[in-house]
Amino acid sequence: MADIHRTHYARELGEHLAGKEVRIAGWIEDVRDIGKLAFVIVRDATGACQIIVTGDNVQKAVQAQRQSAVVMAGMVQKSKAKDFSVEVKVTEFTILTSAVHPLPIDPTGRVESGFDKRLDARALDLRNPKVAAIFRLRSAGLKAVREILFNEGFIEVNTPKIIGSASEGGANLFRFEYFKHKAYLAQSPQLYKEQLTLGLDRVFEIGPYFRAENSHTVRHLSEFTSIDVEAAFLDYEDVMDLVEKVVGSVVKEFNNNCKKDMELAGVKETRLPKIERLTYEQCLDELAKHEEKLQFGDDLSDAALRNLGDIHSGFYFITDWPLKLKPFYIHEKDDDPRLSKSFDLQHGYLELVSGGRRLHDPAKLRARLAEQGLNPDGFADHLKAFEWGMPPHSGWGLGFDRLMMVLTGAQNVREVVLYPRDTDRLTP
Ligand code: AMO
Numbered sequence: 001m002a003d004i005h006r007t008h009y010a011r012e013l014g015e016h017l018a019g020k021e022v023r024i025a026g027w028i029e030d031v032r033d034i035g036k037l038a039f040v041i042v043r044d045a046t047g048a049c050q051i052i053v054t055g056d057n058v059q060k061a062v063q064a065q066r067q068s069a070v071v072m073a074g075m076v077q078k079s080k081a082k083d084f085s086v087e088v089k090v091t092e093f094t095i096l097t098s099a100v101h102p103l104p105i106d107p108t109g110r111v112e113s114g115f116d117k118r119l120d121a122r123a124l125d126l127r128n129p130k131v132a133a134i135f136r137l138r139s140a141g142l143k144a145v146r147e148i149l150f151n152e153g154f155i156e157v158n159t160p161k162i163i164g165s166a167s168e169g170g171a172n173l174f175r176f177e178y179f180k181h182k183a184y185l186a187q188s189p190q191l192y193k194e195q196l197t198l199g200l201d202r203v204f205e206i207g208p209y210f211r212a213e214n215s216h217t218v219r220h221l222s223e224f225t226s227i228d229v230e231a232a233f234l235d236y237e238d239v240m241d242l243v244e245k246v247v248g249s250v251v252k253e254f255n256n257n258c259k260k261d262m263e264l265a266g267v268k269e270t271r272l273p274k275i276e277r278l279t280y281e282q283c284l285d286e287l288a289k290h291e292e293k294l295q296f297g298d299d300l301s302d303a304a305l306r307n308l309g310d311i312h313s314g315f316y317f318i319t320d321w322p323l324k325l326k327p328f329y330i331h332e333k334d335d336d337p338r339l340s341k342s343f344d345l346q347h348g349y350l351e352l353v354s355g356g357r358r359l360h361d362p363a364k365l366r367a368r369l370a371e372q373g374l375n376p377d378g379f380a381d382h383l384k385a386f387e388w389g390m391p392p393h394s395g396w397g398l399g400f401d402r403l404m405m406v407l408t409g410a411q412n413v414r415e416v417v418l419y420p421r422d423t424d425r426l427t428p
Contacts, residue, residue, distance in 0.1 A: 002071050002094035011046035013086050017076040022088060024049060025071040027099075027127060029108060033062045039087075042070060045132065050079060050087040057093040067099035067107065067127065115414070122419060122428060133264035134416055137254060138404050140261070142206060144253035145227055145246055145400075152242065154202040154229060159192035161185060161208065165378050168327055172211045174222075185210035188397055190329065193230035194358055195385040197393040202231040206400070214423055218412040219350060219402060223421040230395030236331075236341040236357040239394040240277070240317060243345055243353055247315065247403065248272050254407065267408050275345070276312065279320040283308055296338075297322050302349070309348035319343040328368040331357040345398075347406045355396020362386035 006025040013022070026044035038061045040051040051072060053061045064070070074090030081087065104120065105113040107127035118125045126132050146156065163186050166173050174185040189205050196203045205228045213220055227246070231239060251272045254262060262269070278286075283304075284294050290307050294300070300308070300318070308318075323332050323340040333339040342356035359365045362383055369376045376383065404416040414420040419428060 009046040010049040050084045052089045069097040133261040141250045144249045148249040159189040197232040204229040225400040227398040232391035277317040305349040353398040357394045360390040
């Protein structure tokens with residue numbers, strides 16, 4: 001059995017290693033047979049390197065299927081190739097696992113494959129450096145989010161995804177049998193995160209949430225990743241500041257530490273100036289100037305948001321929505337109870353975040369549930385916690401897939417999700 005360990009990744013090879021023995025492991029991308037020797041391009045997660053095989057290994061390399069997993073050992077030498085400063089002249093060349101021929105997609109990206117075919121072979125799609133770069137950026141983004149939230153005094157929590165009653169009301173819940181009960185997949189950690197402010201003060205959760213939305217768009221998924229925060233003794237303006245810090249920290253991480261992946265993924269640097277805050281009523285005025293007449297209380301339709309997106313192409317907040325358009329847990333404005341202490345963060349037409357100040361008075365919360373046609377009995381466990389000294393609190397939920405879509409310039413949210421789930425896709 002061959003030793004499966006490597007001493008170096010492709011990216012680490014350089015002239016400083018000339019004359020040294022190295023072990024390389026990865027996948028065969030190309031083989032060029034020139035008789036007594038063959039040039040093999042081997043790719044690993046960090047990049048590609050050129051290998052020279054001689055003797056018996058030439059036939060082995062020439063017969064090998066592209067994308068087979070290999071390990072090899074040999075000496076580093078200077079190269080005349082235009083793409084490589086060094087190459088490895090190998091004495092050991094072992095094919096560990098052969099790939100099939102033909103492969104369902106070409107992971108080098110030279111032959112373009114349809115998006116559905118790529119998703120059907122997602123694991124192989126990730127051998128395409130451009131695709132892998134998107135998911136490294138996604139990971140770097142989550143790291144930056146965690147760091148800034150820890151710095152702001154939040155702790156990370158995990159709340160149940162199997163729940164016994166609808167957390168936010170509404171019809172878009174997945175329902176299933178749970179032993180002798182009916183259960184649902186969580187749409188949001190809303191009720192839990194609010195309750196947790198009572199004992200943990202500032203919490204965040206990064207997790208998958210589920211919406212049975214029969215939407216066929218480039219921005220809706222049945223399972224999406226949300227970053228949820230909730231903080232005691234903060235008002236909605238405070239948590240809008242926090243949204244800016246969180247988005248800013250992801251942008252900064254990309255610009256400062258992810259240059260190579262941005263280049264591979266074809267992502268342009270984003271600048272993040274102070275994010276403009278427009279009230280809902282200011283939006284109505286702007287829309288009226290663009291021939292879109294909406295009455296106070298009307299929701300902003302897709303068409304209206306697209307118009308607003310044309311006026312404000314980057315990030316902007318829409319604040320102070322009519323109370324009746326917002327969920328039962330949102331707090332009214334003190335000076336105008338028709339309005340709410342709420343906000344959405346938009347990027348063009350796309351909603352990325354919604355949040356606000358929450359009601360903390362149990363009597364008010366019970367009344368709002370009834371007003372919205374929800375049965376307070378179904379929320380008994382939640383309401384109980386409000387009797388235990390619930391602090392005033394605020395928070396938000398940020399659709400991380402959508403943020404990644406915006407920051408990478410992807411046209412479809414599925415590009416930035418490994419195994420997307422939607423009305424038509426349940427596999428792989
Ligand atoms: P909301 O329902 O607006 O708010 O969701 C918050 C954010 O989650 C993202 N999102 C989605 N992303 C992809 N596919 C979907 N089907 C989908 N649905 C939502 C969006 C959206 O802005 N409990 C509140 C948040 C809060 O007030 O804290 C909530 O869930 O980016």
